[in-house]
Amino acid sequence: MVKEMLRQGGRSARIQVAVHSAVEELAVEVGREGLAVPLIAERAGVTPSTIYRRWGDLAELLADVAVQRLRPVSDPDDTGALASDLEAFVLQYAEEMSSKVGRSLLLDVLAASGNDPGPAGRCCQYTSQHLETIRARAIAREEDVFEVDIVIDVVIAPIVYHILFGDREPDAAYCRALLARL
Amino acid sequence: MVKEMLRQGGRSARIQVAVHSAVEELAVEVGREGLAVPLIAERAGVTPSTIYRRWGDLAELLADVAVQRLRPVSDPDDTGALASDLEAFVLQYAEEMSSKVGRSLLLDVLAASGNDPGPAGRCCQYTSQHLETIRARAIAREEDVFEVDIVIDVVIAPIVYHILFGDREPDAAYCRALLARL
Secondary structure (H helix, E strand, O other): OHHHHHHHHHHHHHHHHHHHHHHHHHHHHHOHHHOOHHHHHHHHOOOHHHHHHHHOOHHHHHHHHHHHHHOOOOOOOOOOOHHHHHHHHHHHHHHHHHOHHHHHHHHHHHHOOOOOOHHHHHHHHHHHHHHHHHHHHHHHOOOOOOOHHHHHHHHHHHHHHHHHHOOOOOOHHHHHHHHHOO | OHHHHHHHHHHHHHHHHHHHHHHHHHHHHHOHHHOOHHHHHHHHOOOHHHHHHHHOOHHHHHHHHHHHHHOOOOOOOOOOOHHHHHHHHHHHHHHHHHOHHHHHHHHHHHHOOOOOOHHHHHHHHHHHHHHHHHHHHHHHOOOOOOOHHHHHHHHHHHHHHHHHHOOOOOOHHHHHHHHOOO
């Protein structure tokens, strides 16, 4: 019984990897607009119904892929002081998220959120966790610290707003002006 | 020649009204997920190619409908003072946009923005214009005024961020706390 579950777990994980890879390869080959469940299924070597059963629809699959790609691979840089840790993190965040790829990942995560708020919530949590790490380091250094929610509202939210609505470029000067409001 | 252009203008406007109405009716009848260009075309009494020619694809059509529905129908209330004008506007904005319909309109506007940033930009402008109106009234009353960009960053952006990512409800108490940061 346990063996069966483990084997299924292994199969399930392999399907996930195959389907995610198929989405990423096809996105490059046929573009974001050309993606369709039957095409992805064929490339991944699974049936379309496997994808529908597991992800629901194309939007939810793309959100799942996007949130995986947005998952941080490492802790934010430790620059030795709170102000510089925060500036380094925010400048990198704005640069990555305002790129064509970053913006498109954000939109994929949001597009599916009417049906499944999970990916959008995880996307927020990644940002909060990074800020918590920076805050914990500052506490260890006995520096004055910020509240994570305040940094989200004062710095992160305006950057995301302008990236999504495209009304202003969140360049380094703008990010520094936001940080100065903390 | 002028007559011909006018007649075409009239026909074009009629198509727009018919297609927009078809989208709104069908969204109620079959739900947002069931919408498809052939279905919309049939209801509107036009060919699918008319829709593709004019709007590009379903996402761009939905964004066009959404931005029309987000267009303000009147100026913000004049309550006699800047602080109360701003509070009334912000509380109403947060309430409308955090509703199921409001959030779905925001997402429709954003979903198409990879191909056509127009609707997302207009959506921002509606908000800025309302804030400009409130600011102009305050200047006429010789009150101390805010900068519109600052209100967008400090108040509007966090509200929109939390609506989109679903990590916190932008209730009245939260909106008032944001206004207090101005």
